[in-house]
Amino acid sequence: MNEKPPYDAPPGATGSDADSGAEPEPTAEELARAASLARLVDRISAGEPPPPAMPAEDRLLLDAAAMIHAAHQPRQLPARKVNELVAAALAQPDAEPRRSSRKAGPDKTEPGFVGPVLLAFPGGARREAATATAPGDADADLSAAPERGSASGIDLRPRSTRLRVMVGTVVLAMAAALALWVWSARQNRLGAGRPGGAGLATGSGLGQKLRSRSAGSLLGGPIASAESGNARARMDLVFADRLSGYREVVFRGRARRGVATEVSP
Amino acid sequence: MISEQAEAQLLEEERRLIERAQAGDRDAIRPLFERFAEPLYSGVILPRLGDAATAEDVLKDTFLTAIEKIGQFRWQGRTVYVWLRQIATNKVIDVHRRTARAGRLAHALAEELETTTVPTTSADVALISAEESRINRGRIATAMEALSPRYREAIRLRLIEEQPREACAAAMKVSLGNFDVLLFRAVRAFRKSFGDPMGAEGEDSA
CATH class of the missing domain: 1.10.1740.10 (RNA polymerase sigma factor, region 2, helix turn helix motif)
Known part of the structure; x- marks a missing residue:
């Protein structure tokens, strides 16, 4: 259909880059999003709530449109609703008024007061000091739990605090790794000094035969190339030696308990 | 008073x-x-x-x-x-x-x-x-103030004066669909102007 393109700037128009000269043709996606926003704006005008689920970007645009609308078409809150909200707030059992406590020091009730907010450690998240605190929040609130309704899910701690926590965590991890390495090395040295080779726990009480050891002593040194194919015999020898050690451990235990130690064929 | x-x-x-x-x-x-x-x-x-x-x-x-x-x-x-x-x-x-x-x-x-x-x-x-x-x-x-006149006009007609879409489109001499796009871009530009430049750039690149 013949339509005047809407994107040619009218004569003498000045403005943003988006409107200088002809505006770009909308894409299909933009057309769809524009239509969606149009329907949502209709809901704003009608005082209807927005749909519960919508794309995040569309919601941000809708919020912006609603802010403009609300600034020029203020919506009255019905008296019934006001009573409801006030009654609900007063009925909350957790919201107990704290009794007045006169505190010396600077008065913090000035609006727009920006005061330092101590950080609850460990792991406590407090709002950036640049955010104005409600007057009267002052000292008594510094170590309190985050106030009801505060943001959650987003780490609002100052960058310096996050950095300190990160550095501390890294230092602790490195210290733990170092301690583990030192302990392991110590164990190795202790193990190396005992008969039976490295890596043994202290005080095992096992005889040399029962410890992990090389099979070299059984096989008698390097294997001649002519004998390299006779692996089966060597394996049988090593296996018999290890089985003997195993039986000694098992039957020694049973003998101590008075159990018969006959080996079944 | x-x-x-x-x-x-x-x-x-x-x-x-x-x-x-x-x-x-x-x-x-x-x-x-x-x-x-x-x-x-x-x-x-x-x-x-x-x-x-x-x-x-x-x-x-x-x-x-x-x-x-x-x-x-x-x-x-x-x-x-x-x-x-x-x-x-x-x-x-x-x-x-x-x-x-x-x-x-x-x-x-x-x-x-x-x-x-x-x-x-x-x-x-x-x-x-x-x-x-x-x-x-x-x-x-x-x-x-940072918006173009056309964008301001679209926002004024639709969001401030609460005129119906059809009336806004007629006033700006565009079709209904085109007015929707105009308002869409206007609101996006407004949001950028109000203090969310990254948000507007993200939407522009979509």
Whole structure:
């Protein structure tokens, strides 16, 4: 259909880059999003709530449109609703008024007061000091739990605090790794000094035969190339030696308990 | 506008109610909440959030926080609305911060809080509402100055004057669909102007 393109700037128009000269043709996606926003704006005008689920970007645009609308078409809150909200707030059992406590020091009730907010450690998240605190929040609130309704899910701690926590965590991890390495090395040295080779726990009480050891002593040194194919015999020898050690451990235990130690064929 | 005498009486009544509330009678604060609910909602919270349901929740949270912290409030001879307004604005910033993409908008609101003064210290609710409305429109107007005339016109017709889409399209001599696109771009540009440049760039690149 013949339509005047809407994107040619009218004569003498000045403005943003988006409107200088002809505006770009909308894409299909933009057309769809524009239509969606149009329907949502209709809901704003009608005082209807927005749909519960919508794309995040569309919601941000809708919020912006609603802010403009609300600034020029203020919506009255019905008296019934006001009573409801006030009654609900007063009925909350957790919201107990704290009794007045006169505190010396600077008065913090000035609006727009920006005061330092101590950080609850460990792991406590407090709002950036640049955010104005409600007057009267002052000292008594510094170590309190985050106030009801505060943001959650987003780490609002100052960058310096996050950095300190990160550095501390890294230092602790490195210290733990170092301690583990030192302990392991110590164990190795202790193990190396005992008969039976490295890596043994202290005080095992096992005889040399029962410890992990090389099979070299059984096989008698390097294997001649002519004998390299006779692996089966060597394996049988090593296996018999290890089985003997195993039986000694098992039957020694049973003998101590008075159990018969006959080996079944 | 009320007389000075009436103003003084209102302030005295507020002071007495605050004292009772601080002494433990939480119900004493009810009249103050009922008095200032409207200017808080329509003057402070809703214009900064846009969504009515969320605004109601924030208003209730404001009352809850006020109840909790009433013991720390110090009477300075002016209306308690100033204090309630502070709490409400902080709650609004909290809401915006919950949305990651709206972080810069929250930052803009926080900066606005630091730089603007309370509109009035009067206890006259009508005056308070009028002053809040003036501030809100000023905020919007400042952001809209950065927009092109066509964008401003689209926003003015549709969102400020609440004209139907068809009437707006006819006034701007475009088709209905094209007007929708124009308004879409206008709102996006407004958001960028108001303090969310990353948000607008992200949308532009979509």
